[in-house]
Amino acid sequence: MSMDDLNREQKRQLKKMGALDDQGKMQRAPRPQPKKKQDRVTPAQYLREVRDEMRKVAWPKRPEIIRYSIVVLITVIVYTALVGGLDYGFGKAAEWFYSTS
Secondary structure (H helix, E strand, O other), X not given: OOHHHOOHHHHHHHHHHXXXXXXXXXXXXXXXXXXXXXXXXXXXXXXXXXXXXHXXXXXXXXXXXXXXXXXXXXXXXXXXXXXXXXXXXXXXXXXXXXXXX
């Protein structure tokens, strides 16, 4: 690809990335430096940071927990009854279908 094939916007982007010099000639862009590996933190520092983050959590109040627990229990009971009823119905249908009379 020659410079004549590029439009003005492409040339601006190449210059911004460092692939063009001030005269508009192609140059090799410098390689990005590898990022320095972050040092590991000590277990004590990790626990302090965890404690600080846990203080920021908006914990639900007791009435919310009770309400959500009731919703979960009712949902579990309904779905358990649904699956149990379907299992019973399909079992009876299979028993009728495969019975030898």
